[in-house]
Structure formats: C-alpha cells, structure tokens
Amino acid sequence: MGRVTIKDVAKQAGVSLGAVSQALSPNPNSTIKVGDATVMKVRKAADKLGFRPHAGAKSVRSNKFHNVGFFVAKKGVLDRPPEGYLMGVSDAAQKRGYRIVLVGMENGQGQYQNVVPSLLREKNLDALVVASHHHLSAVIHDELENMNLPVVYVNDKHESNSAWVDDYNGARMMTDYLIERGASSVVFAMRLHSDNQKIEDMHYSAEMRIDGYKAAMQAAGLEADIRTVVMGETLEFNQRIPDDWLFGGGKELPDAIFAYDDDLANSIAKIMYRKNIRIPEDIAIAGYNGAYASLCAWRPLTTMRIPSYEMGYAALELALKIIEDSGRKECPSIKFRPELVIGESTR
Amino acid sequence: MGRVTIKDVAKQAGVSLGAVSQALSPNPNSTIKVGDATVMKVRKAADKLGFRPHAGAKSVRSNKFHNVGFFVAKKGVLDRPPEGYLMGVSDAAQKRGYRIVLVGMENGQGQYQNVVPSLLREKNLDALVVASHHHLSAVIHDELENMNLPVVYVNDKHESNSAWVDDYNGARMMTDYLIERGASSVVFAMRLHSDNQKIEDMHYSAEMRIDGYKAAMQAAGLEADIRTVVMGETLEFNQRIPDDWLFGGGKELPDAIFAYDDDLANSIAKIMYRKNIRIPEDIAIAGYNGAYASLCAWRPLTTMRIPSYEMGYAALELALKIIEDSGRKECPSIKFRPELVIGESTR
DNA sequence: CTGTTAGCGCTTTCAT
DNA sequence: ATGAAAGCGCTAACAG
Numbered sequence: 227m228g229r230v231t232i233k234d235v236a237k238q239a240g241v242s243l244g245a246v247s248q249a250l251s252p253n254p255n256s257t258i259k260v261g262d263a264t265v266m267k268v269r270k271a272a273d274k275l276g277f278r279p280h281a282g283a284k285s286v287r288s289n290k291f292h293n294v295g296f297f298v299a300k301k302g303v304l305d306r307p308p309e310g311y312l313m314g315v316s317d318a319a320q321k322r323g324y325r326i327v328l329v330g331m332e333n334g335q336g337q338y339q340n341v342v343p344s345l346l347r348e349k350n351l352d353a354l355v356v357a358s359h360h361h362l363s364a365v366i367h368d369e370l371e372n373m374n375l376p377v378v379y380v381n382d383k384h385e386s387n388s389a390w391v392d393d394y395n396g397a398r399m400m401t402d403y404l405i406e407r408g409a410s411s412v413v414f415a416m417r418l419h420s421d422n423q424k425i426e427d428m429h430y431s432a433e434m435r436i437d438g439y440k441a442a443m444q445a446a447g448l449e450a451d452i453r454t455v456v457m458g459e460t461l462e463f464n465q466r467i468p469d470d471w472l473f474g475g476g477k478e479l480p481d482a483i484f485a486y487d488d489d490l491a492n493s494i495a496k497i498m499y500r501k502n503i504r505i506p507e508d509i510a511i512a513g514y515n516g517a518y519a520s521l522c523a524w525r526p527l528t529t530m531r532i533p534s535y536e537m538g539y540a541a542l543e544l545a546l547k548i549i550e551d552s553g554r555k556e557c558p559s560i561k562f563r564p565e566l567v568i569g570e571s572t573r
Numbered sequence: 574m575g576r577v578t579i580k581d582v583a584k585q586a587g588v589s590l591g592a593v594s595q596a597l598s599p600n601p602n603s604t605i606k607v608g609d610a611t612v613m614k615v616r617k618a619a620d621k622l623g624f625r626p627h628a629g630a631k632s633v634r635s636n637k638f639h640n641v642g643f644f645v646a647k648k649g650v651l652d653r654p655p656e657g658y659l660m661g662v663s664d665a666a667q668k669r670g671y672r673i674v675l676v677g678m679e680n681g682q683g684q685y686q687n688v689v690p691s692l693l694r695e696k697n698l699d700a701l702v703v704a705s706h707h708h709l710s711a712v713i714h715d716e717l718e719n720m721n722l723p724v725v726y727v728n729d730k731h732e733s734n735s736a737w738v739d740d741y742n743g744a745r746m747m748t749d750y751l752i753e754r755g756a757s758s759v760v761f762a763m764r765l766h767s768d769n770q771k772i773e774d775m776h777y778s779a780e781m782r783i784d785g786y787k788a789a790m791q792a793a794g795l796e797a798d799i800r801t802v803v804m805g806e807t808l809e810f811n812q813r814i815p816d817d818w819l820f821g822g823g824k825e826l827p828d829a830i831f832a833y834d835d836d837l838a839n840s841i842a843k844i845m846y847r848k849n850i851r852i853p854e855d856i857a858i859a860g861y862n863g864a865y866a867s868l869c870a871w872r873p874l875t876t877m878r879i880p881s882y883e884m885g886y887a888a889l890e891l892a893l894k895i896i897e898d899s900g901r902k903e904c905p906s907i908k909f910r911p912e913l914v915i916g917e918s919t920r
Numbered sequence: 921c922t923g924t925t926a927g928c929g930c931t932t933t934c935a936t
Numbered sequence: 937a938t939g940a941a942a943g944c945g946c947t948a949a950c951a952g
Contacts, residue, residue, distance in 0.1 A: 229636070229696075231945055242922050247947060257949065258921070276719065281697035282638065283945035285629030286928045289576070293674075316675050325692055326675040327640075328659075330667045345672055349576075349929095350628035372623060495871030499917075505871070519866035524842030524852070524874065524918065570846075571871065578929055589938050594931055604933065605937070630929035633944045696945095 230277045239271035246272075250279065294319055294545055295346070295354040297329040310518075311357050311380050314538025322546055327351060351375060353545040355538075358382035358429070376548040376555070380541040381534075383430045386556040387544055389537040393431040393514075396530045396564035397438025400484055400512055403566060405446045407573050409481035409510060412448065413472065414439045415494060416486035417457045435486060435514065451480070467493050469501065479509060482572070488513035488520040488529055495527070495571060510572040516564070526569035533562050577624045586611075586618035593619075597626065641666055641892055642693070642701040644676040657865075658704050658727050661885025669893055674698060698722060700892040702885075705729035705776065723895040723902070727888040728881075730777045733903040734891060736884040740778040740861075743877045743911035744785025747831055747859055750875075750913060752793045754920050756828035756857060759795065760819065761786045762841060763833035764804045782833060782861065798827070814840050816848070826856060829919070835860035835867040835876055842874070842918060857919040863911070873916035880909050 236246045241264060249260045249268035260268075271277075285291045296315055312326075319326045329345050346354075353376040367384075370377050379388035397414075404412050414436065425433050436452065443450045455471050472494065473479045485491035491513030498505055505511055513520055516531025537560075544557050583593045588611060595607045596615035607615075618624075632638045643662055659673075666673045676692050693701075700723040703714075717724050726735035744761075751759050761783065772780050783799065790797045802818050819841065820826045832838035838860030845852055852858055860867055863878025884907075891904050 229945085232947095233945085242924090243946090244923085244948075245921070248921095251947090253947080256947085260921070264921080278694055278696045278720070280633065280945050281695040282629040282632030283928090284695075284947080286627065286633060286930085286945080287947045289928080291629065296675075312675075316677055319675075320677050320690070320692065323691070325697070328643075328663050328666075328673040328675065330663050343667070344670070345667065347625055348628040348631075349625045350672070373625070489869065492869055492871040499871065511871075517866075519864075519869055522836065522839050522866055523870035523872065524839045524846065524858075525870065525872040527871065576929085579931095580929085589940095590930090591932075591939085592937070598931090600931080603931085607937075611937080627929050630944090631931080633929080633946085634931050636944080 229280075230275045232277070232279070234275055235268065235272050235277050238275055239268045241268060251284075290549075291350055291352050292323060293325050293327050293351045294542065295327045295329045295351040297343075297346075297354055297356045310532075310534030311538035311541070314535040314540075315355055315380070315542045316538075317535075318539040318542035318546075322542075324352070324542075324546070329354070346370075346373070346375075352549045353378065355380055355541050355545055356382065357538075376545060378541050378545040378548070380537050381431075381532075384559060386559055387548070388559040389541040389544070389562065390559060391431070391532050391537070391562045391564055393434035393564070394438040394441075396514065396532075397435040397484075398442045399438075399564075399566055400514065400530050401439050401442030402446075403568075404482040404484060404510060404512060404572065405442065405448070407482075407510065410448060411451065411478075411480040412439075412443065412482045412484055413480045414450070414452045414484050414486075415455070415472065415490060416452070417455050417490055419457070421456055432486070439484060467497060469497055472497070479503070482510035482512065484512045484514075486514060488515045488517040488527055491527055491529070491571070492520070505571050506573045512572055514564075516567055520569065521567065525571070526567075528569040528572040529567050530564040531567045532564050537562055576627075577622045579624070579626070581622055582615065582619045582624050585622055586615045588615060598631075637896075638697055638699050639670060640672050640674050640698045641889065642674045642676045642698045644690075644693075644701055644703045657879075657881030658885035658888075661882040661887075662702055662727070662889045663885075664882075665886040665889035665893075669889075671699070671889075671893070676701070693717075693720070693722075699896045700725065702727055702888050702892055703729065704885075723892060725888050725892040725895070727884050728879075731906060733906055734895070735906040736888040736891070736909065737906060738778070738879050738884070738909045738911055740781035740911070741785040741788075743861065743879075744782040744831075745789045746785075746911075746913055747861065747877050748786050748789030749793075750915075751829040751831060751857060751859060751919065752789065752795070754829075754857065757795060758798065758825075758827040759786075759790065759829045759831055760827045761797070761799045761831050761833075762802070762819065762837060763799070764802050764837060766804070768803055779833070786831060814844060816844055819844070826850070829857035829859065831859045831861075833861060835862045835864040835874055838874055838876070838918070839867070852918050853920045859919055861911075863914055867916065868914065872918070873914075875916040875919040876914050877911040878914045879911050884909055 232243060232246050236243050244258050245260050245264055246268050248256055248258050249265045250272065296312060316326050329343055356377060356379050358379060358381055381390065382388050383390040401412060440450045453472060455467055483494055485494055491511055495505055495511045498509060503509055513527045513529040516529050520527035520529045540560050547557055548554055579590060579593050583590045591605050592607050592611055593615050595603055595605050596612045597619065643659060663673050676690055703724060703726050705726060705728055728737065729735050730737040748759060787797045800819060802814055830841055832841055838858055842852055842858045845856060850856055860874045860876040863876045867874035867876045887907050894904055895901055
C-alpha cells in the first residue's frame with residue numbers, strides 16, 4: 227500500500243483532481259468552485275482511504291509552510307521557566323492551523339558558534355518567533371534580516387514586531403511595595419555574566435528594572451543600593467553564590483532584597499536560610515518573572531508575574547499578521563504589564 | 574528577487590543541476606559522483622547567493638521530512654515541569670538534523686474532542702514522540718496505529734518503543750528513606766480526577782508507586798495508609814485542597830507524607846504551613862518527579878528526580894532508529910532509574 | 921463544475 | 937562528471 231494521494235481520492239469520489247484540491251483546501255481565489263455535495267463526497271472518500279495531504283508537496287507550489295519557528299536565544303532554556311511563552315505561542319499557532327517548530331541554539335563548549343542554527347538553513351518556516359533572554363538576540367537580529375523571514379520577538383523590546391513587558395513600572399511597583407511594607411533599606415541585586423559586563427549590553431529589562439527601582443527609591447527619599455555578583459551564564463539550582471556577597475565584612479543586612487529574577491531571589495533566600503536569617507521576619511526577599519517555580523512552591527516567593535502565556539500568544543498573532551498580509555513587514559510592538567504576586571518571602 | 578533555487582546555484586557555480594544536488598546533500602547510492610573541488614565550488618556559490626534548500630520540495634520526492642512531532646497528551650503541559658523531556662528530545666533532534674514539531678492536544682470545554690489533533694492529519698512527520706502524563710495515551714495509541722507513523726513514548730511503559738521510569742523502586746527508595754529518618758507512620762497521598770477513578774485507569778506510575786510504597790512499608794512492618802483526594806485534571810498553583818483532608822476529624826497527623834508528585838506535595842505543604850505545622854520538624858513531606866520548581870525553590874522539596882532530559886533524548890534516538898532502519902518497527906523499551914534528592918522538607 | 925496541463929524545487933535516472 | 941528529462945504530490949490556470 228503506497229501512499230494515498232489526491233488522485234486516489236478523486237478516483238474514489240468520482241470527481242476531478244482540481245475538485246478534490248478545492249474541496250479539501252478551499253481557496254477563494256480559485257477559478258473552480260465546488261458545491262457542498264461535492265465537498266461531502268470528497269471528504270467521505272478521503273476518510274475512507276485514510277488520505278492525508280502531503281505538507282511538503284503543498285508547500286512547493288504555495289511557498290507557504292504553515293510552520294512558525296520558535297527560537298530560544300539561550301542555552302538550556304526549556305528546562306526552566308518562563309516557558310509560558312512557548313505555551314502561548316503553541317496554542318495560538320494550533321488555533322490558526324500553524325505548527326510550531328523548535329529551533330534551538332547551537333553551542334559547542336559553552337560558546338555560541340553558529341549564530342544562525344543549521345535548522346534555519348533550510349527553507350521551512352513562514353516566520354520565526356524569537357524568545358530572547360539574552361543580549362545575543364541583537365546579533366541574531368542582523369543575521370536574520372538577510373533571510374527574508376519575518377521575525378517577531380517575545381520578551382524583547384524593539385521598535386516593532388515585539389511583545390515586551392513594562393519592567394520599569396514593574397520594578398517600581400515592587401520597590402514601592404517593599405517600602406510600603408516597612409523596608410527602608412532595599413538592595414537591588416543582580417548578576418553579571420562577566421566582570422566588565424555593561425548594563426547596556428544586557429537584556430533591555432536590566433536597565434528598565436534598575437531605573438524603576440531607582441525611581442521608587444528616590445521618590446521615597448531613600449538611597450539606591452545596587453549590588454552585583456559575577457556568575458556563569460545560567461544559574462543552576464545547585465550553583466552557589468558566595469555567602470558574604472550581600473553582607474558580612476562590614477556590610478549591613480538590608481531590610482529587603484529585590485532580586486533581578488526569581489532564580490537569583492531563590493539563591494539569595496537559600497543563603498539566608500543557611501545563615502539562620504529568617505524570611506520574611508528578618509529580611510524580605512522579592513524576585514521577578516513569576517516563574518512557575520516561585521508560585522507553586524510550598525513557600526512561594528513574592529514576585530512580579532510576567533504574562534508570558536499572553537505574550538507568546540500575542541507574538542504569534544503578530545507573526546501571522548505579517549505572514550498573511552504579505553505586503554506588510556512591521557506591526558507595532560505590544561507592551562504588557564506585569565502583576566505583583568505576594569508570596570511568603572515578604573511580610 | 575524571487576527565490577534562489579538550486580538552478581541558480583548551478584549557473585553560478587558553472588556546474589550541472591545534479592551536481593549541485595549531490596554536492597549539497599550527498600546520497601551514497603546516487604549514480605553521480607562529485608569531487609571535493611566541485612563540492613567546494615558549489616558551496617561557495619550557494620553561500621554567495623544565500624541559497625537555502627526548500628524543505629518541502631525535498632520531502633516530496635523522498636517522502637522524508639526530517640520532522641519529529643512531540644505530542645503532549647495533557648492539557649496545558651508546557652507551563653509546568655517536567656519539561657525536561659522536551660529539552661532532551663529537542664537536543665537529540667538537533668544533533669541529528671531533525672526538527673521538533675509541537676503537537677498539542679485539542680480540547681474544547683475541558684473535554685478531549687478530537688483525539689488525533691488536526692496537525693497530525695497532514696503528512697509532515699517522520700515519527701512522533703508521545704509524552705504521556707495521562708491514561709489518555711492508550712486511546713491515542715490505537716488511533717495512531719492506523720496512520721503508519723512510528724510512535725515512541727516517553728514517560729509511558731509499553732512493550733516496546735518507550736522510555737519509562739522504574740517507579741516501583743523509586744517509591745520504595747523514598748519510603749525507605751522516610752522510615753530510616755524516623756517516620757513510623759507514612760501516608761501515601763494521591764489525587765483522583767473523579768470519584769470513581771480506578772488505579773488501573775491511571776498512568777502506569779500510579780500503580781508502581783503505590784506498590785513500591787506498600788512493599789517498603791510491609792518490609793518495615795508498618796501499615797500502609799493511602800489517602801486520595803478528588804481534584805480537577807490539573808492542579809493549579811492556586812487550587813486548594815480541603816484543609817481537613819489529611820487529618821482533623823479524629824485522624825492523626827502522620828510522621829511523614831509521601832505525595833504522588835511534587836505538585837501535590839507542595840499543596841500539602843502549604844496546608845501544613847497555614848496550620849502552623851512545621852516542616853520538617855513536625856512532619857516530613859516528600860514529592861516525586863524532581864520538578865525544576867521543587868529543586869530550585871528557596872525551600873527545596875525532598876523528591877525523586879526523574880531523568881527527564883535523558884529520557885527525552887533516548888526516546889528521540891529510538892524514534893530515529895525506527896525511521897532510519899526502515900524495516901524495523903520496534904525497539905526494546907528503555908528503563909530509567911529515578912534519583913533521591915534530599916531537600917528541606919524532610920529531616 | 922470537468923479534464924487537461926503546466927509548474928513549484930528538488931532528486932534521480934539515463935545516455936553521453 | 938554532464939545535460940536532458942521524468943516524477944514526487946499538489947495547486948492553479950486553461951478551455952469547455
């Protein structure tokens with residue numbers, strides 16, 4: 227039993243080839259119109275024969291794939307939140323009859339080698355959603371421009387074609403909250419990937435979060451206190467931060483620590499716990515991102531939840547808008563608002 | 574500037590069409606052989622023109638897609654661990670030049686409507702990896718059989734073509750550990766999706782974990798105590814379990830609770846915390862799965878870690894074995910061992 | 921609506 | 937190695 231083709235269906239249904247094509251995947255611009263009766267007849271025949279259209283063959287003529295790539299500009303991404311982006315992208319795609327194709331970063335020996343992964347070397351996608359957690363996305367951006375492939379960004383801020391979060395206000399709200407709850411010394415903690423990494427080279431959210439934090443501190447008449455630690459590119463759950471990073475050696479314990487993200491917040495909280503400093507009684511700790519891990523833990527973290535599912539969903543819809551209006555190249559970016567989720571790591 | 578095809582490359586390189594085809598994607602069985610010099614020349618021309626082969630066109634002749642589907646037989650999966658399966662699958666695929674295509678469950682109004690999602694109705698995949706967390710996979714199994722699509726299971730136990738975990742020994746080890754650490758009353762807690770759900774209708778791991786737990790209790794001369802609670806299909810992080818489920822109304826607080834999975838363990842721990850029962854001083858709580866959330870939390874959970882990345886990786890390799898040995902239909906299933914990860918929810 | 925035909929981009933065969 | 941040509945499954949254009 228070879229493969230069942232449209233030809234077999236036509237024979238079985240007793241109609242023409244073109245009729246089958248139109249019955250199964252109608253095109254309003256087609257010169258050939260099929261009636262409901264024919265459609266039914268064709269469907270029945272197709273079902274009986276177990277016909278499944280060959281996606282590749284379709285794409286050859288139409289040059290449409292109904293595939294959208296999901297590119298993660300980060301190593302080892304899928305093992306950690308927020309994977310809500312992917313879920314949103316996937317649901318939106320499925321609803322519109324598109325498939326999501328995973329495109330991973332290629333990396334050898336901890337270095338990004340081929341910036342454009344080999345999977346993109348084949349023509350197989352109608353568009354690409356880039357989920358950025360990394361300054362690297364800037365490099366990719368240029369490389370992709372030449373490929374004539376519409377690109378949409380999720381969790382990255384660009385002039386157009388992106389879904390991003392208003393982290394300035396997010397950080398401001400979090401800092402305000404900590405101050406309101408009684409903190410007068412609030413440290414903003416973040417990690418760097420290397421000794422001399424500049425804020426400008428980091429993800430856009432770094433600058434926004436710092437600015438939001440500073441603004442809130444200034445408005446309250448408090449002094450901003452930003453502390454950084456140099457760590458590897460990813461923060462493994464067993465990777466330790468030096469115990470004396472935040473205090474010790476003369477430094478005082480602040481009332482609250484606002485960490486750049488939940489990973490860092492959890493790591494800091496672990497240090498405190500080891501030192502028998504009680505959370506939230508002795509110190510308040512807040513994170514950012516609203517990672518699943520922070521929310522469902524038996525001792526949930528106070529965090530700013532990013533609407534990652536909605537952002538992924540919106541990003542895919544942006545991508546489809548561009549694909550389907552074949553003239554248009556750009557759509558305005560969409561701003562999302564984060565939401566304060568109060569856990570048990572603050573009072 | 575239309576699309577750059579193999580024809581343009583041939584012209585640019587000054588060689589024949591067939592030569593380009595062979596130079597760029599060599600086939601040992603081809604009658605036409607190209608030398609290294611030609612290959613170089615062709616590659617250079619292709620690079621210069623920005624040539625990207627059309628995946629669809631390739632697939633028409635060869636009937637190979639270099640796509641493997643990843644099917645999640647569960648609603649809203651990608652938002653929660655263990656997503657390590659997907660990462661393993663994705664890495665293994667990338668290494669071998671395959672793409673991962675996400676195939677979601679279609680569900681309307683909380684009911685599974687079309688068991689085989691529409692994305693599978695097109696011929697587009699060489700194989701499918703089914704990640705099962707659900708008895709539903711049995712239904713899918715039958716439906717897929719007719720499709721002539723090799724199917725491999727991850728986190729499900731079948732005679733062949735599956736990567737599964739030895740949960741019997743996992744549960745046994747966990748129970749032994751709890752007993753060793755001083756517990757004499759250990760409750761095994763699990764949830765049911767409906768009032769009259771039978772263990773046999775659940776995921777294979779339910780029975781294995783129960784049996785492992787029972788065996789350990791019996792070996793220690795203790796009485797098994799299994800308690801179930803009826804909940805929705807998914808356990809949201811804000812979904813509450815009745816506070817009096819495990820104790821109250823005459824029931825005594827056990828020394829330890831071994832929960833079917835980390836989600837449930839976290840929920841139980843939250844109840845305890847609300848009731849001012851100290852963990853681990855007053856009661857020990859253990860989970861299962863080794864979800865990222867459990868491991869990276871600032872108060873990590875004691876859990877059995879499933880090697881989900883490795884399982885996903887292995888499952889994909891099984892799939893490729895079947896794809897590439899076009900004769901073979903089955904490979905022996907692979908058993909994985911879970912690993913005890915001691916957190917701070919037990920002594 | 922039908923039947924026929926061209927053609928998408930690529931692989932493969934055939935004769936040279 | 938070449939150039940020519942067939943064919944994969946499908947869509948789309950053509951005249952009826």
